[in-house]
Amino acid sequence: MANIRGGTIPIMDLAMATGSAGMISLVNSFVIITEYNTKVQGFLVHSVERIVNMNWEEIHPPPKGTGRDHYLTAVTRVDNQLVEIIDVEKILAEVAPVSEEISIGVIDAEVHHKAVSLRVLTVDDSSVARKQVSRCLETVGVEVVALNDGRQALDYLLKMVAEGKKPEEEFLMMISDIEMPEMDGYTLTAAIRNDPRLQKMHITLHTSLSGVFNQAMVKKVGADDFLAKFRPDDLAARVVARIKAAE
Structure with a gap:
């Protein structure tokens, strides 16, 4: 201390x-x-x-084959040297874990019954964060499709519309991290809002970084909501609100 x-x-x-x-x-x-x-x-x-300050386009996923026990969330190059980026969320989850329990009263039986037929798309480069979010949403009752970064998510959605599907009908909402390799959450949100085939998606940005800057950017790129990590009750409440709004 x-x-x-x-x-x-x-x-x-x-x-x-x-x-x-x-x-x-x-x-x-x-x-x-x-x-x-x-x-x-x-x-x-x-x-x-x-x-050093880096653009998110210069941040890449860790090499395949690094295993499950590593502490890398991404890599980049500085002066032609490979630099490893540590998964701080994984460290904090191990050293100072937070409760993942959802309080009694946040979810009722009726909402849980309706949630079973719904899907939520989640996007996060941290394996720990993906698991935390998935467990929370599965407790609500929804099915979770979890992707690793913004580029992967955008490609997934574009493939969906190419197959004649409407993402806003396939998913109740998308919950995306902001700080990710390849494509960050702001860029992903802006790309979705600028594509008429995708722009009806309900987007909540979910980040470990808070503050006025992030909230201003949320409005600028057109996200529907902003939530700081990791608050199970708040996250569950956002999903419950969407379930009720979709009735």
């Missing part, structure tokens, strides 16, 4: 959290302060080489 700017925040040894040997000496070490899922925490690291 550390007291920073009048607030106490937890500090996690990043090396230890990803399965490596922990820091032996704190001399000349650094703490990276982050905000994820509306919570502030620090990651203890040996050093910070540099800070």
Whole structure:
């Protein structure tokens, strides 16, 4: 724990959290302060080489064959060197897990009965986040189709319309992460809104990053709703509201 700017925040040894040997000496070490899922925490690291800003088009999924136990969510190249991007949501789920239980009263029997015949499309590059969202929605009763990034989701929807199907009739809604490799949630939403065949899709953006900037972007790209991760009751309530609205 550390007291920073009048607030106490937890500090996690990043090396230890990803399965490596922990820091032996704190001399000349650094703490990276982050905000994820509306919570502030620090990651203890040996050093910070540099800070770079990348476009989401330059972020790619991790190589196939990396297995299920890795902590990578994406990779990119900086100065022609491969840089691994850590799945922070996976680390937080292991070190400081949040409850995935939905409170009594959020879902009633009538809604659950109607949900069984409905499908929800979810998009998230984090395997942990995909599982969290899927378990929550399956508790509501809907069937879940989970995809890994915005590009995959857009291709999936375009294939659907090419087959003569209407995505807004196939899915109750789409719940998409924002920060993803290949294509981020903002770009995905804008692409859907700009395509007459897709634009009726109900879109909720679901992100580990909150703040005024994200909420402003949600309106700019035309998303229907915005939700910070991971709040099972809030997520379930959004789906329940859509089920009732679709009656």
